[in-house]
Amino acid sequence: MDPPHPFIHEIKLTQWQKIRGVVLGVVLLPLRILLCALCFLLMWPVARLRFAGVSEEERSRPVSGWRLWLLHPVMRTLSRVAFVFLSFHWLKVKGRRADNKEAPVLVVAPHSGFMDMMVLPATELATVVSRSENSGLPVIGALLEFNQAVLVSRKDPQSRKNAVSQLNERLTSNGYWPQMLMFPEGTTTNGKALIKFKPGAFLAGVPVQPVLLRYPNKLDTVRWTFKGTTWLECLWHTATQPNTNCTVEFLPVYKPSEEEKSNPALYADNVQKLMAKALDVPATDYVLEGPVPVSKLGGLSLPFDSPARKTLSLLRKNNFTWSDVETALSRMMYRCRAQGQGSKVDADELVSLLELKDRQTALNICELYSKDETVDLRQVYVSMAAVSGSVPFKTLLHTAFTLYDDGKGSLSAEELSGLMGALLGIPQHNTSELYSATCRHDRVTEDDLLRVLTTHPTYQRLTNEYLQPEEAGSHLPMTNGHSVNNNKSVVNGNGSLHSKKSD
Structure with a gap:
């Protein structure tokens, strides 16, 4: 418990x-x-x-x-x-x-x-x-x-x-x-x-x-x-x-x-x-x-108020449906891939990307991720995709890896901190323990990172518990009355959860 x-x-x-x-x-x-x-x-x-x-x-x-x-x-x-x-x-x-x-x-x-x-x-x-x-x-x-x-x-x-x-x-x-x-x-x-x-x-x-x-x-x-x-x-x-x-x-x-x-x-x-x-x-x-309350997990800082979940809540208040969220995520993904590591956007660009009705919502989202009116779009996309359940975790990790590895096929300690910061929505200052668990032959590969995040006794809690998408999904109106996430759970229109395996 x-x-x-x-x-x-x-x-x-x-x-x-x-x-x-x-x-x-x-x-x-x-x-x-x-x-x-x-x-x-x-x-x-x-x-x-x-x-x-x-x-x-x-x-x-x-x-x-x-x-x-x-x-x-x-x-x-x-x-x-x-x-x-x-x-x-x-x-x-x-x-x-x-x-x-x-x-x-x-x-x-x-x-x-x-x-x-x-x-x-x-x-x-x-x-x-x-x-x-x-x-x-x-x-x-x-x-x-x-x-x-x-x-x-x-x-x-x-x-x-x-x-x-x-x-x-x-x-x-x-x-x-x-x-x-x-x-x-x-x-x-x-x-x-x-x-x-x-x-x-x-x-x-x-x-x-x-x-x-x-x-x-x-x-x-x-x-x-x-x-x-x-x-x-x-x-x-x-x-x-x-x-x-x-x-x-x-x-x-x-x-x-x-x-x-x-x-x-x-x-x-x-x-x-x-x-x-x-x-x-x-x-x-x-x-x-x-100013951020966090819990510690193997050196990682897990924010009490997930910026991604709060962003999804803001979008819900702007009458976003689940389909709208997935469309916005797709636009952000393409922009991130096009710009690579130079994916900083300001509030006005965020309004256009998300098709928001007012600039204040964009400013509120920027405030969740940074100290000014700009935000690293990679952080917004990766963290939102992680908790929304719209992308299977393996696919999301592949996308995130390509956004941070600078084409080398492996991550440095600094790049690993950046990727984990994007996944969790806040900067990570102490990823040395994760780097040691993941690094082989002075390299952190995508397969090694996936293995550690899904099977390591400590870090699998990140994917099995903290990044569970049900909460975010159940808070958004659905265009067809229900939505399926990558854990094979169905979130119906009234927000209750049922596992497909038990139906």
Whole structure:
């Protein structure tokens, strides 16, 4: 059985809960937001006072003296009070928090949303890692400065290198720096599964203390994910609850083996499995690559929202029949073969190729595959043909191979990445494992790639499960009431599936 998808969360309210939310919202929401804002306004001068008159050299060292013993408890108290005003009246703490010499890092999961900062008062305001862009925000920037947070820009590779260096320095300081608190999932989920941990917290190879964060409430209002309830809705629903429960549990310190110290990815995976077991949820290979949630399969990135399936959905909204889709695919195939590797088209050309009624749909399709108003037509054709079921997989792979092999009859590692990116609809950055499984005599041939994708224990899941065409086919109106795909399944007019073998 596949694990529950961690990137979808919807708050489902009964009629009574909706009425109660409106009534309490009118009374509680303005009052709670006002009191919480007042707490943050009080935090701001405390945060500024901590480094008033302090030189840059002193700022690069841990805070000590009266700035620590006086201001730290004040900030911790204000932080806790702010959450009380947001309905978190009680915080249950289980287990013992290790000191910074025992465990320089606290790894917290699952990461559900901004309410997770509730864990900070329970960890004595442990130092965090934050986006450098947040340092420019009013109040938040001052709080990050107070926290002596490690700042990193996701857009700047040098910033990431500097952050890793700074983290290693702090985590190996033998207690000189305060504990670090990190959310190794790197993004928010619905808590029904743990996604793959990023290695940042484990690079230094020092002991970590796993920390479990639970919200044992009948109505789960605190989580916001890639898809579903927005953070504003979460804030509204949480602030209108009479009370919201939160439990922080400190697990025993995890000391890495020598193998884990030399392999941060292994270390991260083992801690993920331990925490998943304690939470009684699956440990999965889901991860967020840039803005795209994906699952990992043998190094390949399988997007949660397939661009090809979303494209077929857009075409359905434009009243495309199955016959229209097949005609559009044929036109794209001929254009790709004519242009070869120079098959970039803009939105206007896409309108003509697909015979769309409006340019906006073409722009939406371009947005699914690229960052501008152009798209590699090979990607659109190959990925759509794969999930539509209009072309048998062996035939499709032959066509894709000829579009990427540059006439040599074999693929380089880079060309293999391009082909797999077209098949899956998003760029593939780590196809070395697939290349090794496929390559013979320093060549990747069409037959070898077909063999691996259809028989290899790992990669056959790609064709047998992920690229199954039923979903795309069943969502489109059919000109004759049914359509047959290359898995010999019939999709009838009402979308149900029947196998020919069982009829």
